[in-house]
Amino acid sequence: MTFTRTMKRMAVRTIAALAAVACTMSLAACGADEAGKIRIGIKFDQPGLGFKKSGTYVGFDVDVAKYIAKKLGYSEDEIVWKEAPSKQREAMLQNGDVDMILATYSITDERKKAVSFAGPYFVAGQDLLVRKDDQSINGPQDLNGKRLCSVTGSTSAATVKEKFASEVQLMEQPGYAECATALFSGIVDAVTTDDIILAGLASASRGKLRVVGKPFTQEYYGVGIKKGDTKLATKINNAIVDMIQDGSWEKAVSDNTSGTNYTPDVRYNPPTPNEGEDA
Template sequence: MHNQTRGRGPARLLRRLVALVAVVACALSMGACGSSSSGDGHVIKIGIKFDQPGVGYKKSGTYEGFDVDVARYIAHKLGYRDDEIVWKEAPSKQREAMLQNGDVDMILASYSITDERKKAVSFAGPYLVAGQDLLVRSDNTDITGPQDLNGKRLCSVTGSTSANTVKKKFANEVQLMEQPSYAECATALFSGIVDAVTTDDIILAGLAANARGKLKLVGAPFTQERYGVGIKKGDTEFAKQINQAIKDMIDDGSWQRAIEENTAGTGYSPNTQYNPPDPTEGEEDD
């Protein structure tokens, strides 16, 4: 060790110079330093769902699902290892606030791109165009679409607009039931309490894959839901980086593999009229 009394001044100056160089390097690098407000070092904080099998699901301390696979691929392209990803639960009602407050750097949580949401946040993507569909028991033959739900019992999650869409547009005599989560809707369906569950097809496919052949997807989507990567409002450069990563994932086959692995055995296939999508969202200020 050098003499601490004599070296204190130069050592302090050297530490300050090193810190300044690190700050400048972080500012100049593209996506290499995570959230500027994190204070956690080289990490990226990503919001996902924790309760959607096949999409975003926390299981025994690990995270899996299509959204998770896409998020992990993007993070790798941005220069982050798996152990530098901080996963955070992103409940639907909290997503905009989490981005605005800097709690996360991006959100992939079955997060549909809408004009209303774009007033508060920006999006990259889309990375998938899903569609609202129906989940029924495997032995059901009389529900082939939303028009068959008059007199039937339909489950959706509390606060979701999916079931109301069915009631308003297709079957005004459907009986609606709400549950706190889609997993609980699936349980109600499995036990015969309801006749069908409705939400986006990729979410239903995940539930079907988790049901060991007891539930099936009707396979007749009747809306288009453009799943985007939520980011802080106006960050066009970040959107461009994310969009390029999504394009790479599609081009190298990882996107298709992620779809197949997370919906195995369900017969689910994204609507080829819209998929794979062309991710250009967020590259210009709204």
């Protein structure tokens, strides 16, 4: 009996060890909830783009992600949504935590050193969000001496540091909800990021905030993927083209910016997705 119990304990330990090795080799295979599914990183705190609401996920990035996933052969219930904060996006792709990221992820040469992109699927412009009754800020030229908020790790914060560092006091927060709160309470005078993000925040403010409407950059939103995956980039680009051609792209923009009078810059939108493919 003792020998039998010992053998059983050894067998259990052996199985556990093998399972641990399998988990190390393929993390996704270990989670029953993620097996056979696609893991997509989005923002959880950006109204109109990527927003977690009562256990569901809504926004333009979410709609684009769903369309791409469907073209790749995944239904909506086969998508695992992962929160992708700005400063963690590269690491999430490199570590294999997600298969792709659609999180207002601007394509830059610096980021392409660590990850690859498909797309772009949208071109935004950096702008300013202010209190509705504040008429002192009507463009970036009015930022001298003002207190400005943006999100840590975003290209918006980097742009402000580069172009206006000697003129503004920059506060960086982990998310745009925190920036909007600081603006409401008077801690800062303006929030800066891409215009479509600001349009979502303005919509959520019920008329208390307004977008200045003087964009001063072009931000090309891409789908972040593992570096060098040209086959996946091609499939994603083809899906974006289909979304634009069948009218789903325009509908997604309209649905997610309703009531804000926001219109994408027609000089750049809809964009031509050609990132990440074989030359």
